[in-house]
Amino acid sequence: MIKNLHHYALVAVLGLLALPLAAQSQSYPNKPISLVVPQTAGGTNDIVARLVAPAFGEAIGASVVVENKPGAGGNIGTQGVARSAKDGYTLLLTINSAQAINPALYKNPGFDPINDFVPLYYIGATPYVLVSPPGSPYKTLADVVAAAKKRPGELAYASAGNGTISHLLGAMLNTSAGIEMQHIPYKGVAPAINDVLGGQVPLAFASLPSALNYIKAGKLQAIAISSAKRSSAAPDIPTIAETYPDCVGEVWVAIFAPVGVSADVIKKTQAAMDKVMARPDVRDKLAAQGLDLNPVPPSKLPALLKDELAKWVRIVKVSGAQLD
Structure with a gap:
């Protein structure tokens, strides 16, 4: 009988020790999420981030803080997210100029748009x-x-x-x-x-x-x-x-995470953003700002990014623009 009690006690202790690990895997998010905007306040992605962040926080169950980290055409903030912890608490809300043009424009932008990031969610274009x-x-x-x-x-x-x-x-x-x-x-x-x-x-x-x-x-x-x-x-x-049919270019806004975040984080983030973009009040505010909210599903976002990279490489070459 005493032997059995010892056995049950040991099982209980081991169960308690395992609880934090189980809770950790299931409790994302359990602290504020930083939504990094790699440009100054007042631009498209800053406006979108501040309209989306409160609803995103409600949907995912944590406060979402918008952080402007400008510099080098968006490279500094983008690099920072690429090098951040892969825990889902630092996400990038960026525009295609930073993610698809900078790799063609800068000799060393400090990040790889394809291999350093997981495309999470396309919000809209303008x-x-x-x-x-x-x-x-x-x-x-x-x-x-x-x-x-x-x-x-x-x-x-x-x-x-x-x-x-x-x-x-x-x-x-x-x-x-x-x-x-x-x-x-x-x-x-x-x-x-x-x-x-x-x-x-x-x-x-x-x-x-x-x-x-x-x-x-x-x-x-x-x-x-x-x-x-x-x-x-x-x-x-x-x-x-x-007047000039070949002169077309839009900015689109999307959320990215650093490569290495868990499938659970990706799933929860995308599910939360689905809820955000289903809200008429959020959609109306974004549309009033001039955003076209025709959705690009997450599965198509990597292909869109690759197409944009190819397009803007050509335009950068024609413009002669090159930055160190």
């Missing part, structure tokens, strides 16, 4: 818009092209930085229209827009979410957008493609 300040003579694309042809190299446009989509769209327009606009890079879209608002630079390419409130308030003039078809959020703005 065009860029070419804008000018109120009262500007540049009201239409024809106005811009005529002025650029009259004064080659003088008409300037601002972008969110070297090698960003806003930079490369200007390079694409130069090629498509046979013009030569001068590129002025900024450290993020917010300072670029500020200098257009202040009249320091006549034009800028900005993502529709970052510019739409200014356009609606009459503080910026919308000249044309960069999608293949007009945006449902701003149907009155013509597309560049209506």
Whole structure:
């Protein structure tokens, strides 16, 4: 009898010792999740992150903290996530310019978009818009092209930085229209827009979410957008493609995790985001910012990333852009 009691006691102790391990595997998440945005505040992915984070936190059962970690066109924040613990508590909410253009643009971006990351969830895509300040003579694309042809190299446009989509769209327009606009890079879209608002630079390419409130308030003039078809959020703005069909480029937003996270983390993250994107209030807010929410399922996201890498390599080569 005593022997049996010892046996049961030993089994109970071993069971208690095993509990923390079992609980650990089942309890993700049990602390705050960091959602890293590798750009400054005010850009597309920052706007999307701050709209999505509260609902994501509710759905997954933990607080979700948005952290802006800008620098080197998104490379610094992206590298940081690639090198972070593979426990699901550091995720990357990024745009295709950082994930698909930087590897073509930088000699050493410090990360491999295919081998360092697991694509978790595609949220949506949005065009860029070419804008000018109120009262500007540049009201239409024809106005811009005529002025650029009259004064080659003088008409300037601002972008969110070297090698960003806003930079490369200007390079694409130069090629498509046979013009030569001068590129002025900024450290993020917010300072670029500020200098257009202040009249320091006549034009800028900005993502529709970052510019739409200014356009609606009459503080910026919308000249044309960069999608293949007009945006449902701003149907009155013509597309560049209506005049130059090959001049198309959009920014899409997706969530990535560092390679090595568990299948459990991937499953829970994707299930939580499915709940987020099923919420009408979240969808309405994102759509109001100009995002097209046509879904790309997680299984198709790796193929989309590879297609984008191939596309932007060609455009970077044509633009002649190269950064160390």
